[in-house]
Amino acid sequence: MHKPIKKVVIVGGGTAGWISAALLKKVIGAPIDVELVESESIGTVGVGEATIPPIRLLNNVLGLNESEFLAKTKGTIKLGIQFENWRVEGESYFHSFGAAGKSMAFCHFHHFWQRAQSLGLNTSIWDYDLNYLAAKAGKFAQINSKDPIIELPYAYHFDAGLYAKYLREVSERMGVLRTEGLIEHVEQDKDSGFISTLVLQDGRKIAGDLFIDCSGFRGLLIQQQLGAGFDDWSHWLPCDRAIAVPSERHATTLPYTRSIAHAGGWQWRIPLQHRNGNGVVYSSQHYSQQQALDLLLNNLDSKAIGEPNFIKFQTGRRRQQWARNVVAVGLSSGFLEPLESTSIHLIQSAIVRLIHMFPHQGIKAIDVAEYNRQSKVEYEQIRDFIILHYHVNERNDSHFWRDLRNMEVPDSLRHKIELFRATGRLFREQNDLFLESSWLQVLVGQGIVPQDYHPIANNLSKDKLFEMLNTIQAIKNEPLAKLPSHDDFLQSFCTKPN
Known part of the structure; x- marks a missing residue:
């Protein structure tokens, strides 16, 4: 028409x-x-x-003043997500918006780190990630640097x-x-x-x-x-309910989201300036509504200040x-x-x-078809990334986790997991929202240890390899001393004149 x-x-x-x-x-x-x-x-x-870094581009295009935006939406800074109990109970890992180490020609940084691990170096991949280091220190400020090794990508909670x-x-x-x-x-x-x-x-x-x-x-x-x-993708992602409830804010505002896995779902904690956002996402096949509500209310870390909001979804x-x-x-x-x-x-x-x-x-029909093709690819790529968190687990405390571990996953995801497990290789699909650094953090965090690394990582002697990694780690840690606390940043930034 x-x-x-x-x-x-x-x-x-x-x-x-x-x-x-x-x-x-x-x-x-x-x-x-x-x-x-x-x-x-x-x-x-x-x-x-909770958001991811591309929202900053949206706000910039709309001409929003960042300090006014944070003040009006009671926003806080988000440097990543901490995943707790996802691989096994009692363990956590981080998915930051940054990248570990520094970019290398033809060979990702993690291959050098993997070789160093095999030689006895006892560090985690997150020791080389400024976003993680700043998040755990509770610090933030915009870093204006042309050196990508000390970039601090961020998004918002609001x-x-x-x-x-x-x-x-x-x-x-x-x-x-x-x-x-x-x-x-x-x-x-x-x-x-x-x-x-x-x-x-x-x-x-x-x-x-x-x-x-x-x-x-x-x-x-x-x-x-x-x-x-x-x-319908509920055979891969069986959670079909959510309950949300606000609670009082904390004295200290974390610059990251928390995602806490439970026996039949997971719980979010999102820190805002005026309150905390909390919720539980769960499978109605594994929890009754009352069980989920009790789980949420009994696991708040501050006093609830509103009525629960019950959400059904597919x-x-x-x-x-x-x-x-x-x-x-x-x-x-x-x-x-x-x-x-x-x-x-x-x-x-x-x-x-x-x-x-x-x-x-x-x-025009050709525009409609192309729009739908791109939308389908985008949804499927994000779907695979979310399934990864559930499927690659070692929990044995409930049917929920055992069933997810044993299920058949999309071929696109199965290939990515098997390739990384065998070779340590990661390749970003065209237009995939999540970069190699994101896939790396979740694959490693969920417990996959590659059986091999890229041969380029052998080009350095052991001493030179350890020296390089120590230097990168020092560079990543250097800005921390100059960063204010997250709360001090918000207090100063949100009261700036526009």
């Missing part, structure tokens, strides 16, 4: 709706009108409080509801029209099947050329109206994330549990992908 796109209508607010509105209006600008329809009577899931409110203010200043109302029914063009009009309960009609479905799990347009289908992806003239963004496009804080990123990447392919002269 080659009708020029003059008006975009977004169904639903929350984080997905307002990111979509702000980014479309900021980047596409005047050629399109953007109207967002939402109702205060419909709540949002609103637990996406209150998702406050972020959506902030982006609403930004969007409305740019000219996005917000309409309050409940959608009664949807009209479609009888020839093309395209959505033409939303009819609200009070009779108002909202017409559009392109619709963004941010209606959450309901998938009001993409599924209920267009039947775009769903690929892991998987919408088979067509762009169908006819509807693009699904956020929970309407699919759901992957927030183990690696990818929920908000998937919103961001969906809208960025749409902007790259924006159908200004009308929707």
Whole structure:
């Protein structure tokens, strides 16, 4: 249907709706009108409080002032995630946003470290990771260096509801029209099947050329109206429930997320300026709702200050994330549990992908097909990374962990695990969100010890190898003494004049 796109209508607010509105209006600008329809009577899931570094690019594109953003969203800094009890109970490891060591031509740093381990050097891969060192020291500041060895990549924790409110203010200043109302029914063009009009309960009609479905799990347009289908991944990722509850903030604010595995799921702890975010993600086949609630409330490390929020979900992806003239963004496009804080990123990447392919002269089937192809690959790559945490485990305390260890995994993941186990080799798939450094940390953290390393690592004598590793370790530790505590940074930074 080659009708020029003059008006975009977004169904639903929350984080997905307002990111979509702000980014479309900021980047596409005047050629399109953007109207967002939402109702205060419909709540949002609103637990996406931890992010990954690409959100900084989103905020920069929107022109957000970082100190104002952190102040308005009660945000804190995130340097990575600490995984506790995932390989075995009582053990933890870190997935940082940094990279261990330094880049080497033709041979990743970890091959040198592996050879040194075989020669008796007793260090961990994280001893060479500045993000990890700063996180465990509770320190942070932006490091402005052109030397990648001392970069300190970071993301944020923030209150998702406050972020959506902030982006609403930004969007409305740019000219996005917000309409309050409940959608009664949807009209479609009888020839093309395209959505033409939303009819609200009070009779108002909202017409559009392109619709963004941010209606959450309901998938009001993409599924209920267009039947775009769903690929169910619960046989690989059986957790299907979550309970969230806020608690009082701590005196000291950690600059990282905690993910704590339990017998039938896992628990998150996210530190904000004004409170802590807590929740448990679990399998209803292994825990009753009451068991999960008791587990969560009995494992808070500060006093609960709100009522629990109960969430049901199904892991998987919408088979067509762009169908006819509807693009699904956020929970309407699919759901992957927030183990690696990818929920908000998937919103961001969906809208960025749409902007790259924006159908200004009308929707073309080839664009829709390419959008859906890229979305499928992205979801599957993230899916594999999350399955890795569950599948490679050595826990024997419950059927949950034993079943996950023994299940058949996607061929793409099985190949990656087997290649690393046999050779230590890691190769990033095209456009994979997670770099080799991320895969390395989780593979090593979950207990996989490669049987070999790259022959280039043999080019140094033992003494030269140990000297190189000691030098890198010293370089990584050197900035720590100059970094303020995370809380001192927030106190100073968030009170800066804009």
